[in-house]
Amino acid sequence: MQTKPLSWDQIRANAAAFVHEWAGESYERGESQSFWTELFAVYGIRRRKVAQYESRAKKADGGAGFIDVFWPGMLIAEQKSLGKDLEDAEDQALTYLANVPEAEQPRYVITCDFETFRLRDLEAPAGDTDAVVEFPLEQLPVEAERFGFIAGYQKRTFGSAEQAAASVKAAQLMADLYVELEGSGYDEHEASVFLVRTLFALFADDSGLWERDLFLEFIQTRTAEDGADLGAQLTALFQVLNRPVDKRMAGTDELMLRFPYVNGSVFGEAVSIPYFTASMRQKLIAACHFNWGGISPAIFGSLFQAVKSKEARRELGEHYTTEENILKLIGPLFLDELRAEFVANIHSRPGLRKLHERLGQMRFLDPACGCGNFLIVAYRELRALELQILVRLQELSGKQMQTSLVMDEDERVRVRMSHFSGIELEEWPATIARIAMFLVNHQTNQDMSLKIGVSPEQLPLTESAHIVVGNALRLDWNDVVPASEHVYVMGNPPFIGQYTKTAEQTADMKAVWGADYDGYLDYVTGWHAQAMHYFADQPVGRFAFVTTNSIAQGQPVPALFGPLHREGWTIPFAHRTFAWSSEAPGAAGVHCVIVGFSKGIPLKGARLFSYERSQGQPVEEPVTAINPYLVEGPWVLVGKRSKPLAQLPAVLYGCKPADGGHLIVEPAEQAKVAADPVAAKYLRRYVGARELIHGLPRWCFWLEDLDPADLNRSVLMRARVEGVREFRAASNKRATQELAMTPHLFAERRPMTGGYLCIPIHVSETRRFYPAARFTEQVISSNANFVAPDEDGFAFAVISSSAFIAWQRMVGGALESRLRFSNTLVWNTLPLPELSESERGKLIQAGAGVLEARALHPERSLAQHYNPLVMDPALAKAHAALDRIMDSLLGLSAGAAEKERQTRLMELYAARV
DSSP: OOOSOOOHHHHHHHHHHHHHHHTTOOOHHHHHHHHHHHHHHHTTOOHHHHOEEEEEEEOTTSOEEEEEEEETTTEEEEEOOTTOOHHHHHHHHHHHHTTSOGGGOOSEEEEEOSSEEEEEETTOOTTOTTSEEEEEGGGTTTSGGGGHHHHTOOOOOTTOHHHHHHHHHHHHHHHHHHHHHHHTTOOHHHHHHHHHHHHHHHHHHHHTSSSTTHHHHHHHHHSOTTOTTHHHHHHHHHHHHTSOGGGOOTTOOHHHHTSOOOBTTTTOSOOOOOOOOHHHHHHHHHHHHSOGGGOOHHHHHHHHTTTTOHHHHHTTTSOOOOHHHHHHHHIIIIIHHHHHHHHHTTTOHHHHHHHHHHHHHOEEEETTOTTOHHHHHHHHHHHHHHHHHHHHHHHHHTOOOOOSSSOOGGGSOOOOGGGEEEEESSHHHHHHHHHHHHHHHHHHHHHHHHHHSOOOOOSSBOOOOEEEESOTTTSOGGGTSOOOTTEEEEEOOOOOOTTTOOHHHHHHHHHHHGGGOOTTSOTTHHHHHHHHHHTTTOSOEEEEEEEEGGGGSSTHHHHHHHHHHHTTOEEEEEEEEEEEOOSSTTOOOEEEEEEEEEESSOOSOEEEEEOSSTTSOOEEEEESOBOTTSSBSOOOOOOOOSSOSSSOOOOEEOBBOOSTTTTEEOHHHHHHHHTSHHHHTTEEEEEOHHHHHHOOOOEEEOOTTOOHHHHHHOHHHHHHHHHHHHHHHTOSOHHHHHGGGSTTSOSBOOOOSSOEEEEESEEOTTOSSOOOEEEOTTEEEBTTEEEEEOSSSHHHHHHTSHHHHHHHHHHSEEETTEEEOOIIIIITTOOOOOOOHHHHHHHHHHHHHHHHHHHTSTTOOHHHHTOTTSOOHHHHHHHHHHHHHHHHHHTOOTTOOHHHHHHHHHHHHHHHO
């Protein structure tokens, strides 16, 4: 009895016999049903089990008709006499679909006149040249894979929108089942085990692991409609699936005996029998009607992980890690090199065999594997490359497609699931990772069978990916997979910032970093430290992680890259900041980088990927070397300085009120204060962060030169000062309490004499220039900004240049994706060359030109002036003039790109320190 789909060599042999039998037939009514019964048999399918003949149907125009062949959810077929127009026949079939229930809508339309087949894929993506194909009957053995879906072989376009949509729908079906199990009071762990087993059975029903729809047949024919015995029957079935065929108990249901032995630990654990209702049984049957063979294990795994969260279930399909993003890492880490080696040896059997052996030596570890996305995609891509090698070896040897069930040595699979290992903190995603690897392994074996006619036996499962449940920062990775030059470490560890780490996570970081621990490091960098320790005794090592972009910005850079460089690690490739879609529903997209590290491997250059927009496509440029700030340049670490490196004024925070709001005058209060002649004397414009960027009005009482008698003359002002005194006196900080002695003064006062520069701490990453302003001493800046004395406008000219924002982007920190100014790390480290008075004067004049251009539109705020989409031409021209002068002083040609400025500034910095 058939327990799995026929091999392709058997299908092609059957197809040849079918062609011989039916060549020359021409009459529709006489032989149509026999024709289709035997065509299904070519693929090992019993027609009566899946399809109906002469199914009554209503046409789109309301008329009645009969569908020649109808397989709900799979295909509709119209058979015509020889010579009839097959397009007309197809149109006839399509008219019936308007009244077919959605759950039964077929994917394929087949028409035939005994001499020619016409196949239309209704779900083919736009532009797919295989959406409609025609071929003659005698070509059926060659074109047999066109109808592979009949036997359970799936046509897959990895990463396609179609496959993603299927995966989302599949996860929603599993979520429905989980909700029912949860509502019945079933234990959470046992519900998880049941879902995984059900997933395997659903996938097997549609992908050829056993007879098509055998699981569905079992549910429909062996369980009561009220669902009362469904839990017990499924438990019994799962026990059968875990027992070798020759050891099954006498008296086992004959339908159960048609299921093969699975093994692989999927059905091994004993769990309680779940309770089912009629509604739960119907949901399971609805899931059976879905085509599970079309899912992407990588995408589905991410979504399946979320079904246990009520909040995440509501947003299934909105967020998952795209395969495109995973390929950004595994491509430059190992896949691109392997593909290039394949192309280089395309005509060499020895070269291809050597590459094949290399694939078998490689090992992969994802120490934060989650539901296994990276392992799944890496395994799938390497199996696809291996299949290319096997096909090419057959071509070079002059062999035909393999028809023997015994593989030749050249055709043995070297890329094995057991070569892929992972570490995951939680049991549930680790379980998903294991089962998803089984699924993708079966899909790759199906592809192999299709291309070369043979593949490894599918069942019983004899190996699996090695997924360990535990804390990756406490485990010795060598206990998972021993380190060697053949191991590649990769993944997407968790991002947890300096202020959000738990006490346990902080302890993890201190343990793994040891003497190199720095509190500014994100939790994700613990995986870098572990990778460094893992390869410590190896002459060669490679790893790459997706991380928050903060690791390559600001203060954490020396703390992370210093120890790595000390141990001999360099950067062979990197993706600069881009937006990464999170795997988990409900999780926001974050701004990430990908950094690859290697040691013991001579670099002949490096690969740097940049993005014009954070959600755009990467643009690759070959570079000589990549530094820790992910730009081309020497390996230099920029540390904080207490004084400027260049001829620049010191930058400090603005004035801090610490007043409970009593010294601040909001716009709604301004008229009342201005009407008080005494209080009005002390009113000053007050600029915080929002006021600076958006030009909003706000004021403060500046009582530095207060005449004490004026407090008695102004009830309003006296009440404000009294409010400050009470606020400070109530503080639990002693320093603030002491300030209650001088309640009329700001807590921290840095008033400027003459003109000064006011610098926002945070600005949008989309700004082409850093939007600072110049004020007179009559304007008071809050401590939400930085200030610097700037009588002549030189500091303003410097910060307004493209060179400055290039330096800021490279060495400064960030808040989310916004740029964050630092006086000690950005301003004080800016490596301007020493300037003559003449050169300084040119910059000052160009900076004045920027202010003049702004003055043409005094009604505009800095945010409006520097909107990158609508920047005023006069202002853009003034900045261009400033840049020409600054770039020239730096030794750059006119029109230099930002990366050129960054490289040059890093060279200047290296020379100065």
